[in-house]
Amino acid sequence: MPLLLLVGVVSLFASTGTSLLDLVGGAPPPRDEFHIRRVEFKPGEIRIRVTNPQRPELTIASVTVDDAIVPFQTDGPATLDRLRSSTIIVPFQWVDGDPYTVGVTSSSGIETQFAVPAAVEARGTSPRGFLGYAIIGLLVGVIPVALGLGWLPSLRRADARWLAAFMALTAGLLSFLALDAFAEALDLQARLPSGFQGTGLILLGVAASYLGLTFVSQRFSAQRRQGGASPLEGVALATLVAIGIGLHNLGEGLAIGSSLALGELALGTFLIVGFMVHNITEGLGIAAPIAAGERASRARLAALAIVAGGPAILGGWIGGFLTSDLLGVLFFALAVGAALQVVVEVGRYVARRAPGGLRSGHVIGGYLAGVIVMYVTGLLIA
Amino acid sequence: MAKSRVTRRQLLVAAAPAAAALPLAKLALDEASAAAPPTGHEGMAMDGFSHAAMIGDDVPAPGGPNERDALLHPPRALARKPGRVREYSLLAYDRVIEVAKGVSFSAWTYNGSVPGPIIRATEDDLLRLTFTNAGSHPHTIHFHGIHPANMDGVFEIVDPGGSYTYEFTARPFGMQLYHCHSTPLKKHIAKGLYGALIIDPPKPRPPAQELVMVLTGFDTDGDGENNFYGVNGPAFYYAKYPIRVRRSQTVRIYLANLTEFDPINSFHLHGEFFRYYPTGSSDLFEYTDTVMLCQGQRGIIEIDFHNTGRFMFHAHQSEFTELGWMGFFEVVD
Numbered sequence: 001m002p003l004l005l006l007v008g009v010v011s012l013f014a015s016t017g018t019s020l021l022d023l024v025g026g027a028p029p030p031r032d033e034f035h036i037r038r039v040e041f042k043p044g045e046i047r048i049r050v051t052n053p054q055r056p057e058l059t060i061a062s063v064t065v066d067d068a069i070v071p072f073q074t075d076g077p078a079t080l081d082r083l084r085s086s087t088i089i090v091p092f093q094w095v096d097g098d099p100y101t102v103g104v105t106s107s108s109g110i111e112t113q114f115a116v117p118a119a120v121e122a123r124g125t126s127p128r129g130f131l132g133y134a135i136i137g138l139l140v141g142v143i144p145v146a147l148g149l150g151w152l153p154s155l156r157r158a159d160a161r162w163l164a165a166f167m168a169l170t171a172g173l174l175s176f177l178a179l180d181a182f183a184e185a186l187d188l189q190a191r192l193p194s195g196f197q198g199t200g201l202i203l204l205g206v207a208a209s210y211l212g213l214t215f216v217s218q219r220f221s222a223q224r225r226q227g228g229a230s231p232l233e234g235v236a237l238a239t240l241v242a243i244g245i246g247l248h249n250l251g252e253g254l255a256i257g258s259s260l261a262l263g264e265l266a267l268g269t270f271l272i273v274g275f276m277v278h279n280i281t282e283g284l285g286i287a288a289p290i291a292a293g294e295r296a297s298r299a300r301l302a303a304l305a306i307v308a309g310g311p312a313i314l315g316g317w318i319g320g321f322l323t324s325d326l327l328g329v330l331f332f333a334l335a336v337g338a339a340l341q342v343v344v345e346v347g348r349y350v351a352r353r354a355p356g357g358l359r360s361g362h363v364i365g366g367y368l369a370g371v372i373v374m375y376v377t378g379l380l381i382a
Numbered sequence: 383m384a385k386s387r388v389t390r391r392q393l394l395v396a397a398a399p400a401a402a403a404l405p406l407a408k409l410a411l412d413e414a415s416a417a418a419p420p421t422g423h424e425g426m427a428m429d430g431f432s433h434a435a436m437i438g439d440d441v442p443a444p445g446g447p448n449e450r451d452a453l454l455h456p457p458r459a460l461a462r463k464p465g466r467v468r469e470y471s472l473l474a475y476d477r478v479i480e481v482a483k484g485v486s487f488s489a490w491t492y493n494g495s496v497p498g499p500i501i502r503a504t505e506d507d508l509l510r511l512t513f514t515n516a517g518s519h520p521h522t523i524h525f526h527g528i529h530p531a532n533m534d535g536v537f538e539i540v541d542p543g544g545s546y547t548y549e550f551t552a553r554p555f556g557m558q559l560y561h562c563h564s565t566p567l568k569k570h571i572a573k574g575l576y577g578a579l580i581i582d583p584p585k586p587r588p589p590a591q592e593l594v595m596v597l598t599g600f601d602t603d604g605d606g607e608n609n610f611y612g613v614n615g616p617a618f619y620y621a622k623y624p625i626r627v628r629r630s631q632t633v634r635i636y637l638a639n640l641t642e643f644d645p646i647n648s649f650h651l652h653g654e655f656f657r658y659y660p661t662g663s664s665d666l667f668e669y670t671d672t673v674m675l676c677q678g679q680r681g682i683i684e685i686d687f688h689n690t691g692r693f694m695f696h697a698h699q700s701e702f703t704e705l706g707w708m709g710f711f712e713v714v715d
Contacts, residue, residue, distance in 0.1 A: 061484035062442065062610075068704030069482070069610075069617065071440055109485050109602020111609055 030056045032106045035193045036114040037085065037325065039102055040122040041094055047122075048088040048102055048114070052080035053193030063088055064103040064111070083195050094119045133257055133316035140256070140275035141249050141312025145242075146305035148283015155291035163292050164354030165366030170241060170285035171346040172370020177248045178339035180374075182206075184251065185332035188325050198329055205333025206340070209247060213240060213341040234293020235300060237349055238286050242308040244342035245282045248335040249308065253315020254328055260320060281373060282308060289346070292353065442483035443622035453614045454625070456500045456594050456636065460507075462584040467510055468503040468552070472523060474540075474562075474575065475516040481600040482610045482617040482706060490517055490562075490573035496615050497596040497640065498577030501560065503552035505584050514545040521570065522546075524563035525579060526678070528553050536563045555583035556663035557636045557680045559596075571677075572601055572642035580636055590634035590684065591627050595649070597675070597697070597707065599641040608643055610706045611697065617706020624710035629687045633711070636662070637673075638680035647707075648674045649683070650698040656685040672698050687713045 013020065021027065031054060040047040046065065052058040059079040063072040076086035094100065097118050105111040123129050155166060185205070189198020220236040286304055290296050296304075318327060351358045460466075472492045479496060481487040492498030503509050515521050519542065524535035529550035532538060540546045562575035578594045598615055599608035610617040627633050639647040650672040657667040662682035673681065687693075696708035 059484065062482050064705070067701050069442065069706060071442065105482075105485055105602070105609060107484050107486060109481070109487050109600075109609060111603050 030054050030058075030108075032056075032058060032108045032110040034058060034060075034104050034106065034112040036102070036104065036112060039100075039114055039116050041116075041119045042122060044091060044093060046090045046092045046094060046100070046102065048090065048104065049085060050080070050088060050104055050112075051085040051193060052082055053195055055082050055195075057081050059107040060086065060088060060104060061107040061109075062105040063090060064105070065090060065092055066101055067103070083193065096120070129320060130317065133253075133260075133320050134313050136256065136260075137253050137310070137313025137316045140279060141253065141309030142305055143309070144276045144279035145245070145283040145286065145309040146302070148280040148285075149287050149301050149305060151284055152287045152291055152301070155287055158291070160355050161360065161362045163288065164350055164356075164360065165362035165369075166284065166288040167292070167346055167350050167354065168363040168366030169370035169373075170288050171343045171350070172367040172372075173281055173285050173374055174241070174244060174339045174343050174346070174370075175367075176371050176374035177245070178336050178343065181248055181251055181332045181335040181339065184255070185329050185336065188332065189329045192325055192329065196326060201326070201329050202333040202336075205330045206337035209334040209337030210341045211337075213243060213338055213345075216240070216243075217341070217345055235290055235296050235304075237289040237293075237345060238296075238304060239307070240345055241286050241289060241342050242304045244335075244338040245285065245308040246311045247331070247338040249279075249282075250311035250315040251328070251331040251335045253312035253317075254319035254331050255315075256312075257316040257319025257321075258328070277377075279309070289349070439622070441618045441622040443618040444480040444483050444485075444616050445619065447623045450614055450616075450619060453495060453497060453500065453596075454593055456578075456580055456592050457502050459502065459580075459582040459586055459592075460504050461586060462504050462506060462582075464506045465508065466504075467508045469510045469512070470499070470501050471512040471514070472498065473514050473516055474521045476518050479574075480616060481602065481612070485602060485610065487600050487602050488573075490519070490521070490570065490575050492523075492575060492577055496574030496576075496598060498560070498575070500578050500580065500594050502580040502582070504582040505553050505555045507552045509548070509550055509552045511548040512545065513540060513548060515540045515542050517542055519570075520564050521562045521575060522564055523548060523560050525550075525560045526558045527579070527581065534563075535560075539564060552581045554663050555581045556661045557638060557682050559638045559640065559678065559680055561640060568642055571640065572599075574598075574600075576640040578636055578638055587634070588632065590632040592634045592636070593625065594636045595638075597637070597639040597641050597647045597649075599644065599647075599702075601643060606643060608641065608705070611641065611647075611702040612706045613709055618708065620709025624692060624712040626712045626714060627687070629690050629713050629715055633683075633685040633687065635683040635685070636680075637675070637683055639675035639677055641677060644677075644699075644702075646674055646676050646699075647702065648672060648698045650696055651683075651685065651711075652694040653689065653691075654685060654687055654693060656683045658683055674698075687711075689713065690715055 033053070035051040035053040037049040037051055040049075048063070050060065057079055060074060063070055070090050070092060072088050072090045074086045074088050077084075078086065080086060088104065097120070099115065099117050100119055101113055101115045103111045103113045155163065158166070182202075185202045189202060192198045217236075217240055220240070283305070286308060315331065347358065350363055354360060354363055356363070474490065474492055475494065477489055477491045477494055478486050479489045479491070489496050501509070501511070511523065513523050520539045522535035522538060522540055525533070525548070527550075533548050533550045535548065538546055558579040558581055560577055560579050562570040564570050576596070578596055580594070595613045598612050600610045601607060602609045612618070613620055637649055641647045655669055655671050658670055658673050659665075659667045659682040661680060667684075673683070675681070690713045693711045693713060694708065695711065696703040
């Protein structure tokens with residue numbers, strides 16, 4: 001009934017046109033600026049992906065490259081409805097490594113510019129590229145996590161206090177990743193047209209993954225304890241950690257993939273090694289809860305490594321071939337929620353199982369050590 | 383931009399296991415890294431659709447052929463006859479015009495076009511111009527030349543709905559011009575209130591194919607920089623519709639620069655030299671192929687083409703050229 005009334009009121013208001021709004025002043029004219037999502041350089045041409053971020057439709061009328069009008073074609077309609085996109089194709093003999101500024105002018109004469117610091121050829125979808133992203137994902141995701149799990153035997157020999165310290169280190173590491181992913185999500189959403197409501201999307205992603213993992217962990221512990229609300233431990237907790245790390249690596253893979261595709265990232269050998277060493281600590285994070293529980297099979301461990309590291313491959317493909325800031329925001333938000341949930345889960349475990357609980361020196365030190373390790377690694381190449 | 387997305391994921395300690403993966407990493411980099419692309423980008427993606435092809439049907443110019451002839455071809459010169467009255471009426475009004483293919487501009491116009499109509503008189507004619515302001519802002523007409531103070535269009539502001547009659551003896555001969563002198567001056571000129579005023583000498587100039595070229599610029603997004611340039615208005619118009627002239631007769635161009643914002647503009651002709659008479663007020667000329675004009679500067683160009691064929695003319699500021707200020711002469715026998 002309230003819905004029917006709402007429909008009535010809305011249609012009544014709509015029938016007055018703008019006359020009611022005119023009581024409080026005229027509406028400003030539309031900004032008529034495009035949202036330029038990406039500029040790609042291909043041999044002999046430049047491709048400009050544009051979106052109409054505003055409510056009124058927007059028409060691509062003229063295109064410039066470095067303040068020179070150029071002929072162009074569009075792969076879709078030249079007149080874009082709200083939040084619709086087209087790719088502008090400009091035949092252009094660009095110079096490798098030179099900066100370029102492209103401008104897209106609407107039919108109302110408003111020019112939107114996009115500066116590219118250095119033109120670099122964008123590789124398209126190809127089996128070679130597919131394989132390339134897979135190998136990069138494998139190198140920076142799966143392999144380091146798997147290697148990190150190699151610490152398991154030593155961890156098993158550690159006494160309970162040190163094990164608790166490593167668990168806390170896992171929590172510190174994940175806290176860092178959560179905040180990092182949150183900052184990335186905020187950065188990315190700021191570039192989206194406001195119509196996409198990036199902040200709402202972040203909340204949606206964080207809530208969905210946090211609550212989703214809460215639900216999953218509830219199921220795990222219910223299976224183990226027949227309904228008792230006890231904290232997760234052992235392989236179950238490790239699985240949760242792996243999922244959290246995996247979601248984070250999905251976002252990272254996406255970022256690496258899209259940066260590579262746009263020629264914005266020089267992924268040198270040093271950086272690859274950096275990622276690998278860095279992600280070994282993620283393997284440690286997964287190993288710590290297992291060490292505290294019963295033995296896990298090799299297949300189980302391999303599965304955990306794939307859960308945690310594999311998404312880097314998937315993210316690389318998505319980022320390299322689709323490049324959607326919208327997906328990026330969502331993925332990073334999912335990573336935030338997942339990491340937070342795992343921190344909470346690890347915290348509950350440590351509080352109950354560790355000697356001295358959350359207040360012990362080992363736990364506090366371990367947590368801070370986790371954050372510091374991540375911070376210092378961040379300093380190196382930033 | 384996206385670079386910041388990955389900077390956090392970096393690393394310090396050199397881990398032994400990682401080193402084993404280096405050859406693999408190298409392989410991966412060769413596949414997907416964005417390092418140097420192959421040199422040379424031969425082969426156009428689309429036939430007949432290249433950067434150099436700013437000529438013919440592909441040129442993004444608005445309008446059809448001959449639509450702008452009234453602004454290109456001046457009325458005929460009349461022999462001197464002291465006391466003759468030349469009457470013109472100018473109506474200022476706001477109008478949306480197309481300044482480049484598909485790009486509209488909310489202009490302020492004299493008689494609906496930018497530039498305004500060509501006004502022509504012979505020296506010692508009495509010019510009588512009835513000006514009516516049907517626009518939304520106060521306007522005037524300020525003429526270059528010699529005239530009484532109250533005919534100067536500076537103090538006698540004509541409010542919307544008002545009118546004013548300018549009356550003065552046309553002198554001195556030469557290529558003069560007119561424009562609005564209301565404040566803010568920059569806005570009133572940039573919006574399009576200007577045009578050519580030709581005053582012919584007592585002794586008529588030799589017969590010629592006469593053209594008027596007013597150099598124009600349009601700042602469509604209001605940032606104080608022109609987005610489009612052109613001759614007598616729209617970008618690339620005479621690149622799409624070359625001006626046909628005969629080789630056998632002199633081509634005379636009445637040239638004026640009324641571009642706002644940019645300190646200078648220029649005219650350059652390909653494959654030919656011409657006589658340039660600054661302001662057209664004396665017999666002195668320079669033989670050249672390029673002239674430079676500040677805003678309000680003008681002159682007369684006389685070309686005797688040696689060759690037939692298609693010859694380009696444009697601003698010798700490359701930026702203006704590529705933003706619309708270019709065209710072609712089609713010289714025929």
